[in-house]
Amino acid sequence: MKTAMKSGWGRIAMAVTGALIYALGVNLFVVPLGLFTGGLMGLCQLLRSLVLMVLGVKTMTFDFAGVILLAFNVPLLILAYRSMGRVFFRNTLICSMAYTVFTSIVPIPPAPLVEDMLTGCLLGGVISGVGSGLALTSGCCGGGLDLLGLYLAKRGVKTTIGRFNLAFNAALFITCGVLFDLSILIYSALNTIFNAMAIDRAHRQSVTVQVLIFTKKEQPELDRFIMDNLHRGVTRWEGKGVYTGEATHILCVCMNKYEIDDLREALRQIDPKAFFIVQEGVHVSSNFERRLS
DSSP states (O other), rough: HHHHTSSHHHHHHHHHHHHHHHHHIIIIGGGGOOOOHHHHHHHHHHHHHHHHHHOOOOOOOOTTHHHHHHHHHHHHHHHEEEEEHHHHHHHHHHHHHHHHHHHHHHHHOSSOSOOHHHHHHHHHHHHHHHHHHHHHHHHHHSSHHHHHHHHHHHOOOOOHHHHHHHHHHHHHHHHHHHHHHHHHHHHHHHHHHHHHHHHHHHOOOOEEEEEEEESSSSOHHHHHHHISSSSSOEEEEEOOOOOTTTEEEEEEEEEEGGGHHHHHHHHHHHHOEEEEEEEEEOOSSSSOOOOOO
């Protein structure tokens, strides 16, 4: 997986795989139970259900909610093109098309695979959330609220993508509860909570960390790697080991969690005896680049 993530097309392949996993979670577990996934896809599913109600259709094997999602994604893709760069736009366009195709072609079982509503919404939420998180970690997203959440994160708004989705879903599920029944509202909300938790666990780029590197040797190539390859600023301190009294060089750098893998590999090659400490949950403002890929 690490090798694939180093390649641009490898990342796109991983994102498309995430879209397939998402579609499997939704079409095999969520839709057969008559539940809604939340987010922009949930809104599209609600519109699809209303159309089927008007037409008097009770069952279907083809879910055109993905086609509706693609139509809604058009203005969001324009936003991605203007504010997030052409590479991210290309990746998002491919990924959103994959979401549409997979949610349309993955067959919906005539009967729920899991009869228990709680188990079904748990499985559907976790599987679809892992798929979405995999796409996001690959530097892509399927559009919808994920794209809008990434845009807000890039603008410096202190929120995670999962929490942003939960805020939108409150109004959506209240509408579902009014149009259908209370159980649909409750289980759809639970499915979305499980989905949001899985997304935040699987998605790593939006997590900012502080890294402290401790090395005994003067390593200018390590400084250059951080600045030239990771394109991050680094601050160096000079310290002393209390027990040995030896001089210690301390490097401090802030980065996204996903970039730690590259830093770890560089340390193995440059100074195998060096070690580093990673502190998550730090809040960085002002001149710090939040990257999406």
